[in-house]
Amino acid sequence: MQYVSTRGSAPTLDFAGVTLAGLASDGGLYVPEHWPSFTTDEIAAMRGLPYAELAARVMQPFVGDCLTPERLRALCEEAYGRFSHKAVTPLVQLDERQWLLELFHGPTLAFKDVALQLLGLLFEEFLERDNARLTIVGATSGDTGSAAIDAVAGRERAEIFMLHPAGRVSDVQRRQMTTVLAPNVHNIAIDGSFDDAQAMVKRIFADDTVTAKHRIGAVNSINWARLMAQVVYYFAAALPLGAPQRKTAFSVPTGNFGDVFAGYVASQMGLPIERLIVATNVNDILHRALSDGDYSAGAVTATAAPSMDIQVSSNFERLLFAAGGRDGAAMAQQMRGFEADKVMQLTNAQRDGMAALFTSARADDADMAHAMRWAQENCCQILDPHTAIGLHAALASDVPPDVPVVTLATAHPAKFPDAVERATGARPALPARIGDLFAREERFTALDGGYDAVRAYILGHAS
Numbered sequence: 001m002q003y004v005s006t007r008g009s010a011p012t013l014d015f016a017g018v019t020l021a022g023l024a025s026d027g028g029l030y031v032p033e034h035w036p037s038f039t040t041d042e043i044a045a046m047r048g049l050p051y052a053e054l055a056a057r058v059m060q061p062f063v064g065d066c067l068t069p070e071r072l073r074a075l076c077e078e079a080y081g082r083f084s085h086k087a088v089t090p091l092v093q094l095d096e097r098q099w100l101l102e103l104f105h106g107p108t109l110a111f112k113d114v115a116l117q118l119l120g121l122l123f124e125e126f127l128e129r130d131n132a133r134l135t136i137v138g139a140t141s142g143d144t145g146s147a148a149i150d151a152v153a154g155r156e157r158a159e160i161f162m163l164h165p166a167g168r169v170s171d172v173q174r175r176q177m178t179t180v181l182a183p184n185v186h187n188i189a190i191d192g193s194f195d196d197a198q199a200m201v202k203r204i205f206a207d208d209t210v211t212a213k214h215r216i217g218a219v220n221s222i223n224w225a226r227l228m229a230q231v232v233y234y235f236a237a238a239l240p241l242g243a244p245q246r247k248t249a250f251s252v253p254t255g256n257f258g259d260v261f262a263g264y265v266a267s268q269m270g271l272p273i274e275r276l277i278v279a280t281n282v283n284d285i286l287h288r289a290l291s292d293g294d295y296s297a298g299a300v301t302a303t304a305a306p307s308m309d310i311q312v313s314s315n316f317e318r319l320l321f322a323a324g325g326r327d328g329a330a331m332a333q334q335m336r337g338f339e340a341d342k343v344m345q346l347t348n349a350q351r352d353g354m355a356a357l358f359t360s361a362r363a364d365d366a367d368m369a370h371a372m373r374w375a376q377e378n379c380c381q382i383l384d385p386h387t388a389i390g391l392h393a394a395l396a397s398d399v400p401p402d403v404p405v406v407t408l409a410t411a412h413p414a415k416f417p418d419a420v421e422r423a424t425g426a427r428p429a430l431p432a433r434i435g436d437l438f439a440r441e442e443r444f445t446a447l448d449g450g451y452d453a454v455r456a457y458i459l460g461h462a463s
């Protein structure tokens with residue numbers, strides 16, 4: 001399998017190449033040059049497989065000959081062996097048609113672990129092969145940071161610089177990052193929003209002084225391997241609900257559009273998906289883009305679901321490219337316009353390409369709290385704020401009544417105890433394995449000098 005950039009002018013790479021490259025050199029995002037697909041019989045034969053085996057089967061076409069099937073399976077077994085639930089991503093029934101897909105049983109309690117546990121191993125594999133080192137630069141609104149740090153801490157060939165917006169992640173999220181004291185981990189609190197942090201990361205990739213000295217890598221969902229690993233759990237959820245004979249709908253709490261784009265990829269591979277519901281908080285650029293074609297970024301508003309406090313939604317570019325006819329030159333021009341003005345109108349082709357599969361909904365903090373209470377009162381389930389936004393959208397959707405609706409439960413409620421307690425009166429406890437989180441020493445550097453300060457810090461500390 002070869003990968004092409006959404007902006008058309010970066011070199012074509014194989015899977016190992018895109019995994020280590022992260023962002024394409026023309027500023028675009030890598031996507032497979034075509035979507036591999038499974039037949040109905042091949043999908044039916046996946047039913048009942050252990051998660052690691054299912055993962056290897058779904059991902060093999062993307063990996064191509066960069067890993068043997070046996071090696072890919074071994075890496076999946078190692079990655080998913082660290083999850084605290086044997087099913088890895090268990091399905092929980094809420095009522096006759098509503099389901100939750102619990103994606104938070106990994107080491108850092110959010111869906112990011114599903115991809116990042118594997119990505120850490122893939123980095124090691126490919127860096128060993130090239131006898132190379134990688135300087136990872138990432139941005140987080142709370143969950144990618146800890147999952148990436150857990151996956152990379154202590155590794156020989158990689159170091160990580162993780163930028164988070166100061167004061168805009170929960171205390172648990174911050175401590176999950178800043179209490180990891182491994183020498184190859186550098187936490188940086190920036191003065192700004194997640195969007196500012198993400199823009200700095202993209203600038204680092206384009207900064208010749210930095211890239212001349214260090215090979216820069218990505219752990220954010222700009223890295224194709226992140227999305228590839230997330231495709232798997234759409235299969236894991238749909239198979240027990242009747243796929244490939246029966247369709248499933250998914251409601252996906254969305255910020256950077258990685259998780260829901262993985263659902264789009266699953267549908268392109270032949271998984272029968274009735275609908276992908278894009279659920280946003282009041283930072284609703286994606287809801288506006290999908291409902292009336294207006295992709296214009298305003299200021300980021302802080303909400304009770306801080307990981308989705310995002311206005312510039314990186315992976316939307318992958319959907320615009322795929323749904324709009326795969327025209328790299330046009331995409332580059334459209335994105336240059338957006339980067340300059342923060343305003344973009346979707347083309348008719350792009351809107352038509354999305355209309356059949358995607359709908360969207362927006363939830364404010366009151367809607368979120370209402371959904372949390374619904375789950376608590378009707379199903380004895382305590383949800384985290386992001387999952388509750390997904391459930392709000394699922395309950396409000398007009399999916400046909402015979403189609404099961406699966407909400408992706410993207411984080412453990414204990415990551416957001418204050419918001420959960422405010423909405424439900426229940427204060428979720430941290431799982432025992434991180435029960436001492438608030439007693440651990442924290443280490444991070446606060447930088448308020450914008451891009452130049454971050455760049456100088458990385459240049460001064462990268463080995």
Ligand SMILES: Cc1ncc(COP(=O)(O)O)c(C=O)c1O
Pocket residue numbers: 110111142143144221253254255256257258259260307308386387410411
């Ligand atoms: C808990 C949680 N839910 C949902 C999201 C949104 O996922 P995505 O950015 O892939 O759209 C995030 C962050 O990205 C998150 O951390």
Ligand SMILES: N[C@@H](CCOP(=O)(O)O)C(=O)O
Pocket residue numbers: 139140141142143144145194219220221222255256258307308314
């Ligand atoms: N919500 C994310 C934001 C970064 O998204 P990513 O999927 O592109 O890494 C976070 O928790 O950091």
